Amino acid sequence: MPLIVDHDQRRLEIAALVARMIATQGLDAVTVRSVAEEAGYSTAVVSHYFNGKRELLLHCYQLTAARAARMPAENGEDSLAAFLDALLPCHAQARENWRVWVVFWGVAIADPEFSAVQREQLRAARQRVGGLLAQECPTASPAALDDEATRLLTTLMGVAVQAAFDEPSHWPPERQRRHLRNAISACRAALR
Numbered sequence: 001m002p003l004i005v006d007h008d009q010r011r012l013e014i015a016a017l018v019a020r021m022i023a024t025q026g027l028d029a030v031t032v033r034s035v036a037e038e039a040g041y042s043t044a045v046v047s048h049y050f051n052g053k054r055e056l057l058l059h060c061y062q063l064t065a066a067r068a069a070r071m072p073a074e075n076g077e078d079s080l081a082a083f084l085d086a087l088l089p090c091h092a093q094a095r096e097n098w099r100v101w102v103v104f105w106g107v108a109i110a111d112p113e114f115s116a117v118q119r120e121q122l123r124a125a126r127q128r129v130g131g132l133l134a135q136e137c138p139t140a141s142p143a144a145l146d147d148e149a150t151r152l153l154t155t156l157m158g159v160a161v162q163a164a165f166d167e168p169s170h171w172p173p174e175r176q177r178r179h180l181r182n183a184i185s186a187c188r189a190a191l192r
Helices: 007-025 032-039 041-048 053-074 080-087 092-110 112-136 142-165 174-192
Strands: none
Touching: 007 032, 007 041, 007 053, 007 092, 032 041, 032 053, 053 080, 053 092, 053 112, 080 112, 080 142, 080 174, 092 112, 092 142, 112 142, 112 174, 142 174
């Protein structure tokens, strides 16, 4: 009897492996051959699921975005602070996501498809943060909400990039959250 394989699950597993490889070894370490070796598959198996390295990388990029989008909901909270906290690199999965994103920002500069994915991720995050701010400050104008959502995401990215690459002792979770809470307080004050 042939082995039944969940193809969607296999694609996710391979993309997750690619994310780990990028986060620990860098983009140059990722080839169809190295991914196959790391996964314990033949290159034919990896090639069955992905038409080359570019498609593999794009799927990985989209996977990390989808994982990050699920994190706040998995925490069971729907507040602004909870949403932003879930994205901070305070745990291994979020740290990996940030390392992968930073690598892909460089790719997105020259690749229109990766650039479009990056723009969509930023737009969706800005819209989500703006919506959460609107719940707290319902009289704020859409333009002001967008400005403050942009400010919060800028702070989040700055803290996250430093925390993902600096010595962990220099950016413990409480320090990351403190910087974010200060930015949230400043945004709330600006909207009132």
